[in-house]
Amino acid sequence: MKIHPSSKVRAFSLQLVLVVPFVLQLFSIVGLVGYLSFKNGEKAVNDLADQLMERTSGEVNQHLDAYLSIPHKVIQLNADAIRMGLLNVRDRLKVGKYFWHEMQAYDLTFISLNLATGEGTGAGRYDGKTVTIDDNAIKTPSLPKNTKTYLTDNDGNPTKVMTTSTWDTLNELAYTEPVKAGKPIWVRIYTYYDPAYPPYIVASAGRPIYDASKKLIGVVGAEIHLLKLSEFLQKLDVSRFGQVFIMERDGMLVANSAQEKPFTVVNNEIKRLKAIDSPNPVLQSIAKQLQQRIPNFQSVANTQKLKINVQGENFYVHVVPWRDQHGLDWLVVVGTPEKTYMAQIYANTQISILLCFGALIVATMIGIFTSRRIADPILRLNQTTQAIAFGDLEQTLPEGNIHELNTLAHSFNHMGGQLRESFIALENSNAELEARVEERTVELKTAMSELQRTQAQVLQSEKMSSLGQLVAGIAHEINNPVNFIHGNITHLDEYTQNLLQMIYLYQERYSSHDPEIQALAEEIDLEFLIEDLQKILPSMKMGTERIRNIVRSLRNFSRMDEAEFKAVDIHEGIESTLLILQHRLKDKPDRPAIEVVKNYGNLPQVECYPGQLNQVLMNVLVNAMDALDELDIKRTSQQIEKNPSQITIRTSVVDSQSIEIAIADNAQGMPESVQNRIFDPFFTTKPVGKGTGMGMAISYQIITEKHGGKLLCFSSLGQGTNFIIQVPIRQQAPEHVLKV
Structure with a gap:
């Protein structure tokens, strides 16, 4: 079968054929093992993240259960003491002293008794440290400032009045809402700002108390400062790298683990913030994406587990509902970045990749070494054959370790020697001829280049000389008649003015008496002719001046007299x-x-x-x-x-x-x-x-x-x-x- 010369089969290097399959197998196996390790580690991390976040949310819920149960326990004790007659509600200072002692035992912000008569008493930590006693009398026109705040001694006895203020007990939420509910409840979160004290944002528990005839005596209350919840959240381990915050069902922040407060102070007024308006960018971004995923927070009945992207970084987020029996209904949100758990996985993956590359490099080097031991004799034969084919007849094949290739090398070297002898004779005869041809060629190239350059210079010089002669000739031919016209325009102007004076004089004396002259003047529009004639002559003078300037420029350009x-x-x-x-x-x-x-x-x-x-x-x-x-x-x-x-x-x-x-x-x-x-x-x-x-x-x-x-x-x-x-x-x- 005869093969057509143009048909080609794609060939590969012998060394490539030996090395590439081995390297590909090793790379595929190592890559598959690394990928499976990464996926298993990722799954383990997801499980670990769920466990940690569930533990965190459980810890928060336990703290809320314990911390938020204190106010209702305290008001239950106080209501029982009043009902059993242990506390005389009319002796306000004594009741205040009793509350003072309770404040030493419980981490509360304020304990109060507001009577239906408008009177009241209480004990509180307005600055977070010192416990003071408040005494509220009935507000009257003669007593507009009805509230006194007393400093106390170490036994809770009032010592001196610290401040006096106006307080309308019967219109405060801490009084009106429990009375309206008729049972123990949580009053809506409210705020109070006094520049002398830290911002006051509290959750207040209230309980109405009645006498034996079911007549309202008043309301006992206990308040906790919500900033203490933020302080607790900041101490959680997860807060070092993630965010934990508590919000109401309408999205208003209650507490958060961020350094930024869950409220702002504007014009001496505390303004609570929604989670989506938090100054902390991570918390704000988490809240916004939660709002997109869960448009109605009221519908969250069970723990929601989400994975969201915050500022280009993946976060695990758990949304856990928390409720108590007295009406609080909050959402606890725990968010941690994925990199917190994946850092070690990524580090292990990088190590695996480096090991893969190391193994690949070692395997490649071993494959190259092995393939060279096999392919080098064949490659030397191929290279030597190509070199001889391109004219290098001095090539010889060295002996190797393979017997069959040694026999081929001897035959090849003998053939190369015969070719060298034949070509030496031919080269000697051609060397002299080539030298002569090369010498003549260089001379001809030099002469041709010089001739072309000279011809071009002569051609350009002739063109410019012809152009200069033509320009100079045209300028000379134009110059004489233009000078003649330009010189006579002045005289023509003078003669025209004289003739016009003659026409004006003639018009004054005779034109009105001769109808034929009058008709001719109207036919030729004599007035326009006189006016336009006086404009034409300056225009002609300007035009001839322009032509003279052009002629002068043409002569300057030609410079035929300046060689x-x-x-x-x-x-x-x-x-x-x-x-x-x-x-x-x-x-x-x-x-x-x-x-x-x-x-x-x-x-x-x-x-x-x-x-x-x-x-x-x-x-x-x-x-x-x-x-x-x-x-x-x-x-x-x-x-x-x-x-x-x-x-x-x-x-x-x-x-x-x-x-x-x-x-x-x-x-x-x-x-x-x-x-x-x-x-x-x-x-x-x-x-x-x-x-x-x-x-x-x-x-x-x-x-x-x-x-x-x-x-x-x-x-x-x-x-x-x-x-x-x-x-x-x-x-x-x-x-x-x-x-x-």
């Missing part, structure tokens, strides 16, 4: 060149005019070849105009209007010995590859027939060789192009014109 160095005004050459190119700058149907911005410095007279320097200016300006035209073709009218085409010409004195001309455009610019070849002969980016590629090369030669200056180009894509021309102010005469 040697001459001190000239550089700005005149620039203006003359711009005038020649004025048709390129004007607006066209497909684009607006190109704006020329001139920033001329104060330049001295510069010695140069004026005509050749004008040629350089024209080449640079034409390149800029071509670049702007190319860009405008690709842009819409709105884009052109937003960023109009512009050429900036700046002249300045570099130092005391040279001046600088900078010509910049805001076109598309050039890539670095084009910029590096911009001054090479015959290099052009323009289409065939649009340019020879010699303009910038000749300009570079004129500036550097003829004037001893510099021609630099700076450009980048999207930033435009900036050409810098630097020429000396004073030139040294070339050696070939020096006279001995």
Whole structure:
């Protein structure tokens, strides 16, 4: 069977075939084991997180059960003492002293008795430390400040009045709500702010008491400060890295483990916060996402376990309802970041990955070592064969440890020796011929390059010379008739004024008596003719002056009479060149005019070849105009209007010995590859027939060789192009014109 030469079978390296399957098997096994270990660890972490959070929420619930049962136990004891006659409610100071002793035994904020008559008494810790006794009398016009707060001695006896204030007992929530309920209840959480004491935010337990005839005596109450719940939550282990907070069913914060308080003080008034408005960003984010997951907190009857994302980090969250028999219905929220539990798993995973890579590297090295022992003799034979095929006949195969390959190596080396002998003879005969051909080729290349450069220079010089002669000839031919017209306009103006005076005089004396003259004056609109004639002559004079300026600029540009160095005004050459190119700058149907911005410095007279320097200016300006035209073709009218085409010409004195001309455009610019070849002969980016590629090369030669200056180009894509021309102010005469 004949195989077609073009048919190819994809081949692999022998070393690759030996190493890759072994490495892939090892990597797959280790990766699978690592993945299963990670998933098992993740499951174990989830179980651990659930256990820890359940333990935390259980600990919080136990604390709430114990701590919040104290107020109701205290008011039960006080109600029983009053009912059994152990406390005389009319002896308010004695009752207050009794409450003072209770305050020493219980961690409460305030214990009170508010009678139905408006009187009352109580003991409290307003500053969190000192226990004082309050005595509330009935408020009357003669006694507007009906409440006295007493300091006490170590036995609870009132010593002196600390403050007096106004207190309307019968209208306070701690009195009205228990009376309305008729049973022990929790009064709604309320706040009180006094700058002299810490913020007062409490949960108050109230119990109405009645006499034997079921007549209301008053209400006994006990209050706890809710900040103590926050202090407890902050001491939990989970609070070091997570958040625990308690909120009511309407979302209002009761307590939290964050350092930020669950309320704010605005204008001397305590304002409770909802969990979603907490200043703590983690707590706030957890609350917001809970609100999205559970729109109605009233529906939470059992523990809710969620996994949410907080500020780009996964959190485990448990929402546990807590209730007591007296009406409190709160939600305990425990949230901990996943990384707290996953840190060790991630560390173990990283270690596993490192071990995998280590095992992979070791296995790869062993595989490479083994494959080399097998493949090296075959690879040497392959490399030697390829080297001989590409002409390196000095190759030989060394002997190895494999007998069959040694026999092949001997045969191969013998064949190589015969080939070397044959090629040596052929190389000797070709070496001399190649040397001669190479020498002639170098000479021809050098001659051809010099010829092309000379031809281009001659062609460009002839073109510029012809242009200069044509411009000079046109300027000369136009100059004489224009001067003739311009000189006679003054006389024509004078003669016209004389004739007009004659017409005015004639009109005054005769025109009104001759109907034929009057009719002719109306037919030719004599008044308009006289008025317009006086405007035409100044316009003609202005036009001839403009033509004379153009002719002068054309003669300045051609400089046919200035073949040697001459001190000239550089700005005149620039203006003359711009005038020649004025048709390129004007607006066209497909684009607006190109704006020329001139920033001329104060330049001295510069010695140069004026005509050749004008040629350089024209080449640079034409390149800029071509670049702007190319860009405008690709842009819409709105884009052109937003960023109009512009050429900036700046002249300045570099130092005391040279001046600088900078010509910049805001076109598309050039890539670095084009910029590096911009001054090479015959290099052009323009289409065939649009340019020879010699303009910038000749300009570079004129500036550097003829004037001893510099021609630099700076450009980048999207930033435009900036050409810098630097020429000396004073030139040294070339050696070939020096006279001995």
